[in-house]
Amino acid sequence: MSVRPAEFGSHGLNAGALRADARRESLGLLGLCSPGLALVGIIIVLPIGWLFWLSLFDESGQLSGANYARFVEQASYIRTFITTFEVAFLVTGLCGLIGYPLAYMLSQLPRRAASICLIFVVLPFWTSVLVRTYAWLVILQRKGLVNTWLIDLGLISQPLPLAHNFAGVIIGMTHIMLPFLVLPLYASMKTIDADYLRAAMNLGAPPTATFWQVFFPLSLPGLAAGVVIVFILCLGFFVTPALMGGGKVIMWAMRMEQTTSLYSNWGAGSALGVVLLAVTLGLLGLFRWLLGARAANVWGAR
Amino acid sequence: MNDDIGLPISHWRRLWLYGVGALVLLFLIVPSLIIVPMSFSGSTLLQFPPESWSLRWYEAYFQSIEWRDATVVSLKAAVLTTVFATPIGTAAAYALNSGALRLAGFINVVLTASLIIPVILIGIGTFFLYARLGLNNTLTGLVLAHTVQAVPLVVLTVLSGFRSYDMNQERVARSLGAGRFAAFWQVTMPQIRFSIVSGALFAFITSFDEVVVSLFISGGETTTLTRRMFSALRDQIDPTIAAISTCLIVLSIVLLSAAQLFGRRR
Numbered sequence: 001m002s003v004r005p006a007e008f009g010s011h012g013l014n015a016g017a018l019r020a021d022a023r024r025e026s027l028g029l030l031g032l033c034s035p036g037l038a039l040v041g042i043i044i045v046l047p048i049g050w051l052f053w054l055s056l057f058d059e060s061g062q063l064s065g066a067n068y069a070r071f072v073e074q075a076s077y078i079r080t081f082i083t084t085f086e087v088a089f090l091v092t093g094l095c096g097l098i099g100y101p102l103a104y105m106l107s108q109l110p111r112r113a114a115s116i117c118l119i120f121v122v123l124p125f126w127t128s129v130l131v132r133t134y135a136w137l138v139i140l141q142r143k144g145l146v147n148t149w150l151i152d153l154g155l156i157s158q159p160l161p162l163a164h165n166f167a168g169v170i171i172g173m174t175h176i177m178l179p180f181l182v183l184p185l186y187a188s189m190k191t192i193d194a195d196y197l198r199a200a201m202n203l204g205a206p207p208t209a210t211f212w213q214v215f216f217p218l219s220l221p222g223l224a225a226g227v228v229i230v231f232i233l234c235l236g237f238f239v240t241p242a243l244m245g246g247g248k249v250i251m252w253a254m255r256m257e258q259t260t261s262l263y264s265n266w267g268a269g270s271a272l273g274v275v276l277l278a279v280t281l282g283l284l285g286l287f288r289w290l291l292g293a294r295a296a297n298v299w300g301a302r
Numbered sequence: 303m304n305d306d307i308g309l310p311i312s313h314w315r316r317l318w319l320y321g322v323g324a325l326v327l328l329f330l331i332v333p334s335l336i337i338v339p340m341s342f343s344g345s346t347l348l349q350f351p352p353e354s355w356s357l358r359w360y361e362a363y364f365q366s367i368e369w370r371d372a373t374v375v376s377l378k379a380a381v382l383t384t385v386f387a388t389p390i391g392t393a394a395a396y397a398l399n400s401g402a403l404r405l406a407g408f409i410n411v412v413l414t415a416s417l418i419i420p421v422i423l424i425g426i427g428t429f430f431l432y433a434r435l436g437l438n439n440t441l442t443g444l445v446l447a448h449t450v451q452a453v454p455l456v457v458l459t460v461l462s463g464f465r466s467y468d469m470n471q472e473r474v475a476r477s478l479g480a481g482r483f484a485a486f487w488q489v490t491m492p493q494i495r496f497s498i499v500s501g502a503l504f505a506f507i508t509s510f511d512e513v514v515v516s517l518f519i520s521g522g523e524t525t526t527l528t529r530r531m532f533s534a535l536r537d538q539i540d541p542t543i544a545a546i547s548t549c550l551i552v553l554s555i556v557l558l559s560a561a562q563l564f565g566r567r568r
Contacts (some may be wrong), residue, residue: 045427
């Protein structure tokens with residue numbers, strides 16, 4: 001601790017003792033955090049740093065940028081990135097499109113009704129991703145429920161390809177990501193003072209104008225928080241594309257798993273991880289810079 | 303917030319909004335609604351509603367040694383994760399809340415980093431580290447990796463509990479001669495214990511439902527339930543998984559209701 005003479009000064013008889021006390025207090029509190037910090041350091045920071053170090057060397061052990069050059073040179077990597085961003089944009093867009101009306105409805109309902117409806121958002125949120133992906137497989141696959149029903153009704157003669165492809169990944173991921181958008185959006189809509197809306201209507205604005213000119217702009221920070229969290233979660237998402245993609249939809253995280261587990265190419269896999277982390281942190285940083293908000297708040301909401 | 307925000311707009315004119323909202327809620331809940339009845343189906347075909355009813359898939363689940371072992375591993379890991387993550391997270395939340403901690407913002411970011419860092423990177427990283435430490439396929443490794451993911455949830459839950467607690471009460475206790483720990487244990491803890499319990503429940507379910515990291519670092523005798531389910535889903539769709547899924551959904555409901563109940567008594 002640096003000495004701050006301006007504050008403690010030589011006046012005040014107990015300055016030294018007080019300073020020592022404050023230092024002891026701060027150290028004690030740091031001690032309370034230390035098990036958690038040590039755990040993060042050993043389990044997360046150390047291996048990721050190590051992987052980053054590995055990514056800087058090529059297969060012959062020479063320092064090189066080969067692992068990163070691959071990303072712009074090899075078509076298969078470029079395809080992976082394009083697929084990943086396509087899925088992330090589509091899923092985020094769909095979540096916004098169907099999540100906004102839901103959050104809006106929840107924010108307008110009386111408290112009791114809203115908390116009952118919220119159960120339907122929170123329960124899937126806390127249900128295993130595997131369970132939900134399995135359910136969508138059952139519903140969407142070739143001999144699944146949707147196809148059986150549609151054929152029984154005579155609407156289609158051939159089963160629709162809904163699972164084990166791009167469409168399946170989008171549907172499954174939208175379901176999993178939706179609560180991440182709805183919860184922060186709902187929380188921020190609840191803080192919009194209804195007096196603003198009453199004022200607008202009293203001044204003669206019709207309901208549509210009140211919504212678009214007053215409510216919607218005020219809800220944008222919450223929407224942005226939800227959109228950012230969904231987008232970055234999509235970029236690194238593994239389970240649903242791996243199970244619902246049928247091997248055809250290769251996303252970033254799957255590529256990382258394949259390169260390391262299947263081909264044991266740690267340099268290439270690590271480089272993928274480093275870029276993914278950089279993109280994730282970059283997007284979060286950009287968001288905080290633009291809005292000065294904390295995207296991580298969604299976790300507090302659940 | 304008052305109960306009814308009472309805008310001069312009738313529910314009737316908002317019917318379309320309620321309709322859209324209800325459809326989205328249906329989309330959210332439909333997978334669970336379908337899996338639960340299907341787990342009681344009597345046939346191997348995936349039909350809804352099932353034509354006959356039976357408990358055969360639950361029998362298949364409970365009688366399979368592999369599924370049972372995997373469940374036991376997952377339960378052990380989840381209990382141990384809860385036991386470690388709850389005190390670690392609570393202690394950190396206490397320090398972060400005190401206001402006297404230097405670098406509190408930075409420490410908060412580090413402690414909650416695992417929520418933001420892509421899980422796949424944590425999985426590959428821990429696998430790589432454990433390969434050198436001989437921790438792959440061990441319960442210790444599993445619990446360490448799950449604890450690091452559960453601590454942020456405990457920290458955030460307990461921090462939100464501290465928001466409605468006045469720290470001056472503890473200061474009074476200490477000025478009256480109670481030691482730091484005694485003051486926390488006898489004055490603060492009883493008042494924030496509900497958020498600690500909620501945090502513990504979140505830690506439990508985080509570990510129990512964790513897939514990606516377990517995929518990398520568990521195997522052999524310590525194969526978790528989620529890892530075994532993942533492999534089974536890759537191969538074929540076995541209705542046994544519907545029975546397991548139903549058990550997991552019930553577990554989520556029980557833990558969530560418990561967390562809700564404790565949260566309300568705060």
